[in-house]
Amino acid sequence: MRCVNEDFFNEDYFTLLDVAFKLSDFFEFTIKEESIKVNADNVLNENLLEETYSIVLEPLDEFLIKRKVHRYGNIAHIYGSERKSHVFRYKSIRRAKEVLKTFTNHAFGWEMGELPEYLAFYSNDKPLFVIVEDEAEIWFYDESEAELIPTLIERLST
Numbered sequence: 001m002r003c004v005n006e007d008f009f010n011e012d013y014f015t016l017l018d019v020a021f022k023l024s025d026f027f028e029f030t031i032k033e034e035s036i037k038v039n040a041d042n043v044l045n046e047n048l049l050e051e052t053y054s055i056v057l058e059p060l061d062e063f064l065i066k067r068k069v070h071r072y073g074n075i076a077h078i079y080g081s082e083r084k085s086h087v088f089r090y091k092s093i094r095r096a097k098e099v100l101k102t103f104t105n106h107a108f109g110w111e112m113g114e115l116p117e118y119l120a121f122y123s124n125d126k127p128l129f130v131i132v133e134d135e136a137e138i139w140f141y142d143e144s145e146a147e148l149i150p151t152l153i154e155r156l157s158t
Contacts, residue, residue: 001142003138003139003140005136005137005138007108009105009106010106013104013106014101014105017100018097019148020092020121020129021092021094021097022151023121023128023147023148023151024092024123024128026091026092026121026122027089027092027119027122028088028089028120029057029090029118030085030086030087030088030120031086031087031088031117032084032085032117049086053088057088059102060088060096060099060100062095063091063093063096063099064089066089067086068086068087068089069086069087070084070085070087071084092121107131107133108133108136110133117132117134118131118132118133123144126141126144127141127144128144128148129141129144
């Protein structure tokens with residue numbers, strides 16, 4: 001795996017999305033449940049989850065494959081922790097990409113505070129890369145580096 005700590009802005013970010021959508025079957029947004037707790041008693045703030053959903057994810061509803069809650073996030077293997085997460089899986093199709101491009105113009109530019117935390121792209125159920133917004137990291141997976149990195153370099157240099 002390769003971690004990149006540099007943000008992608010404007011056309012570079014849109015190129016990253018273009019390549020991601022070309023190579024992926026689906027993408028996921030992940031929201032860690034600990035980010036939507038309201039107090040020390042670990043009470044879940046359903047309003048914050050639904051507010052985040054309506055602001056960020058509702059425009060993607062027509063592309064939703066499934067919504068699930070599970071104990072392992074899509075990047076648990078990176079940080080070595082098991083967190084209860086809310087995961088929203090979407091079809092990687094052109095119309096979804098166009099909606100996603102309206103949300104922000106850079107990889108670490110989600111304007112909702114820390115939500116959503118992760119945006120991950122997959123091909124054949126294998127991760128291509130994950131944008132970890134709250135840590136300002138992009139993790140490129142070994143399986144995808146051979147195709148993804150050269151394609152990005154080629155597209156970014158034109």
